[in-house]
Amino acid sequence: MRILVVEDDKTLAGFVTKGLKQAGYAVDLSQTGKEGLRMGLNNKYDAAVVDIMLPEMDGISLIEQWRARQIKTAVIILSAKRSVDDRIKGLQAGGDDYLTKPFSFSELLARVQALIRRSTQSADPTALSLGDLKLDLLTREVVRGTRKLDLQSREFSLLEYLLRNAGRVVSKTMILEHVWDYAFDPQTNVVDVLVCRLRNKVDRDSDQKLIHTLRGAGYVLKLA
Amino acid sequence: MFSNWHRDKRRTFGFRLNLWFAAVLVLLSTTVFLTGYFLLSQSIAAKDREVVRAQLDVYRAWYQDGGLGELSEHFSQRDDSGKESFFVRVTGNESNGLFISLPRQSAQFDLTTLDKINLAKPLTWLTLPSQDQSTNWLIATTLLPDGDRLEVGKTTEAQTALLKHFQFVFGSAVVIAIVLGLAGGSLLAHRALAPIRQLITGLQQVITTGKFDQRIPVRMANDELTQLATLFNLMLEKNAGLIRGMREALDNVAHDLRTPLARLRATAEIALQSPEDVAVFREALSDSLEESDRVLTMLTTLMDISEAEVGLMKLEPVKFNLAGLIAAVIELYQLVAEDKGIKVTMKVPKELTCVADPNRLRQVLVNLLDNALKYTPNGGEVQFTAHVQGAELIIEVKDNGMGIASEELPRIWERLYRGDKSRAQRGLGLGLSLVKAVVEAHLGGVGVTSDVGNGSIFTVILPAGDPSQPV
Numbered sequence: 001m002r003i004l005v006v007e008d009d010k011t012l013a014g015f016v017t018k019g020l021k022q023a024g025y026a027v028d029l030s031q032t033g034k035e036g037l038r039m040g041l042n043n044k045y046d047a048a049v050v051d052i053m054l055p056e057m058d059g060i061s062l063i064e065q066w067r068a069r070q071i072k073t074a075v076i077i078l079s080a081k082r083s084v085d086d087r088i089k090g091l092q093a094g095g096d097d098y099l100t101k102p103f104s105f106s107e108l109l110a111r112v113q114a115l116i117r118r119s120t121q122s123a124d125p126t127a128l129s130l131g132d133l134k135l136d137l138l139t140r141e142v143v144r145g146t147r148k149l150d151l152q153s154r155e156f157s158l159l160e161y162l163l164r165n166a167g168r169v170v171s172k173t174m175i176l177e178h179v180w181d182y183a184f185d186p187q188t189n190v191v192d193v194l195v196c197r198l199r200n201k202v203d204r205d206s207d208q209k210l211i212h213t214l215r216g217a218g219y220v221l222k223l224a
Numbered sequence: 225m226f227s228n229w230h231r232d233k234r235r236t237f238g239f240r241l242n243l244w245f246a247a248v249l250v251l252l253s254t255t256v257f258l259t260g261y262f263l264l265s266q267s268i269a270a271k272d273r274e275v276v277r278a279q280l281d282v283y284r285a286w287y288q289d290g291g292l293g294e295l296s297e298h299f300s301q302r303d304d305s306g307k308e309s310f311f312v313r314v315t316g317n318e319s320n321g322l323f324i325s326l327p328r329q330s331a332q333f334d335l336t337t338l339d340k341i342n343l344a345k346p347l348t349w350l351t352l353p354s355q356d357q358s359t360n361w362l363i364a365t366t367l368l369p370d371g372d373r374l375e376v377g378k379t380t381e382a383q384t385a386l387l388k389h390f391q392f393v394f395g396s397a398v399v400i401a402i403v404l405g406l407a408g409g410s411l412l413a414h415r416a417l418a419p420i421r422q423l424i425t426g427l428q429q430v431i432t433t434g435k436f437d438q439r440i441p442v443r444m445a446n447d448e449l450t451q452l453a454t455l456f457n458l459m460l461e462k463n464a465g466l467i468r469g470m471r472e473a474l475d476n477v478a479h480d481l482r483t484p485l486a487r488l489r490a491t492a493e494i495a496l497q498s499p500e501d502v503a504v505f506r507e508a509l510s511d512s513l514e515e516s517d518r519v520l521t522m523l524t525t526l527m528d529i530s531e532a533e534v535g536l537m538k539l540e541p542v543k544f545n546l547a548g549l550i551a552a553v554i555e556l557y558q559l560v561a562e563d564k565g566i567k568v569t570m571k572v573p574k575e576l577t578c579v580a581d582p583n584r585l586r587q588v589l590v591n592l593l594d595n596a597l598k599y600t601p602n603g604g605e606v607q608f609t610a611h612v613q614g615a616e617l618i619i620e621v622k623d624n625g626m627g628i629a630s631e632e633l634p635r636i637w638e639r640l641y642r643g644d645k646s647r648a649q650r651g652l653g654l655g656l657s658l659v660k661a662v663v664e665a666h667l668g669g670v671g672v673t674s675d676v677g678n679g680s681i682f683t684v685i686l687p688a689g690d691p692s693q694p695v
Contacts, residue, residue: 215513
């Protein structure tokens with residue numbers, strides 16, 4: 001898996017590159033828009049992380065040129081602008097996802113992974129599992145060991161989302177987006193409440209806890 | 225470029241105005257002069273002919289009475305100026321002078337020219353220049369019954385002198401008119417353009433000094449230039465307001481961010497000074513991360529509030545179903561409400577529509593519900609109601625929570641204000657400020673009534689959309 005990062009801020013670029021390498025990806029870095037365009041045209045990447053404000057050529061034009069030349073690499077746009085307009089502009093230009101600065105690396109990683117999965121995975125699985133936790137997408141049955149869990153629909157959606165991203169940190173914003181289809185952060189504790197309820201049902205009666213909180217980052221479903 | 229153009233006087237509007245004014249004046253006075261001159265010279269010429277003709281008639285009568293002898297006898301007896309100032313001649317067929325009288329002290333003219341004319345008409349008029357070119361002779365010639373010719377003439381000296389005088393008088397008048405025109409024009413242009421010069425000076429000052437609170441003086445006349453100055457002032461006022469708003473917003477944001485940033489810094493500093501302990505460091509790093517997220521959320525919210533307050537918030541109003549939006553907001557908080565055992569209900573007409581930015585209005589309602597749930601004890605109740613009253617759409621969020629003390633009521637909309645009892649709750653103290661700012665950006669208003677111990681009612685009033693149109 002090969003990822004292209006186009007970002008001119010050296011600290012941020014170093015931070016993103018290092019993190020992606022640690023996650024097991026091969027990473028190429030470009031610090032200008034024109035170089036990024038050329039690299040994207042000459043090599044095949046599985047995903048690209050593109051900043052909007054770039055020297056020589058801005059990120060939006062870069063994506064438009066790629067798309068015009070049939071480069072279908074999945075692109076995550078990084079932007080310091082937070083307005084809905086900019087988001088829409090970025091997605092219309094051909095971006096696949098949009099992340100506002102400052103962001104947490106775990107969120108970027110999760111989004112990159114989601115994009116790569118979307119572009120590589122062919123068939124949707126019918127069941128998800130982690131350890132002794134099993135979730136059947138067809139019958140909507142959830143079992144922990146021998147115990148059958150009775151989940152409400154939001155709880156089910158959250159668990160499904162966490163299972164699909166097992167081992168990866170998901171932020172509150174991502175949960176709001178996927179479980180409620182909510183595009184902006186209303187500064188609520190709604191997510192905490194839902195996670196708390198799910199945790200009560202999934203983890204309370206088991207010695208091995210599966211849902212972990214990472215302060216300042218989000219939640220992760222994992223065995224250890 | 226800005227400072228150059230007004231130095232070139234030839235290009236100024238005032239100069240051109242003056243020039244046009246003077247040109248019109250000169251043209252007018254010249255036309256009047258020329259017309260007057262033409263009419264005057266015509267009437268003088270007519271008068272001269274009349275005089276000459278009268279003389280001619282007298283001489284012809286004498287000649288017819290008694291021939292040449294009678295004529296010369298009468299002529300010698302004449303004692304008036306006629307004898308002195310008129311040229312009289314009677315010639316035979318062969319152009320031999322039979323009788324001739326030339327006035328004394330008058331410029332002579334060439335008599336032979338007279339002989340050459342062909343008498344076709346009973347009376348022929350002729351104007352001959354004198355030999356020294358100083359004057360003209362006006363001569364009338366007629367054929368006497370016996371075939372002789374009678375010629376009577378006079379110089380146009382008097383006429384010329386009169387016209388000369390007239391030329392002088394009118395010429396002087398034109399010169400005076402030009403001088404007065406230029407002076408008056410420049411005065412007029414100067415006076416008329418005074419407000420424009422004031423406007424230019426005022427604007428130049430505003431631009432060069434950057435003092436946007438300066439105003440252009442407005443005269444007490446209700447004309448176009450006063451209107452222009454007033455409009456410019458209005459524009460300056462509006463710009464100053466926006467700049468003031470932005471400056472205030474920036475100051476507020478900077479001020480409000482100092483505290484959490486100080487906290488963030490302190491956390492890192494204390495961790496660095498403590499003995500090396502990974503657990504402590506991890507804790508400090510987690511704290512820093514959370515704090516920085518809080519700063520970020522605060523920044524976003526403060527920017528929203530500031531933008532809404534100064535009118536920079538981009539709103540995309542559409543017509544939508546209000547009941548649907550409220551239901552979605554309640555649904556989002558379903559779990560939170562359930563956890564606290566609070567019943568959230570709504571009494572909103574199903575078909576009630578609303579014209580607003582749905583995302584922003586949802587933010588408003590989410591904040592109000594979040595607030596109500598926070599301050600309502602377990603087992604309480606929160607109710608949304610909405611109705612149209614006249615031109616207003618009124619949305620109310622009613623809870624039976626702890627209520628707000630009356631002395632705190634006016635302050636709850638302030639940025640970062642947190643009442644004594646609310647400090648225990650999570651939050652930034654920005655929710656209600658955002659609600660107020662967003663609603664006011666929609667040209668609406670907010671209100672609150674509260675009864676300590678029994679609950680509060682928060683009211684959002686929005687301009688009602690056109691109810692006749694379907695969703």
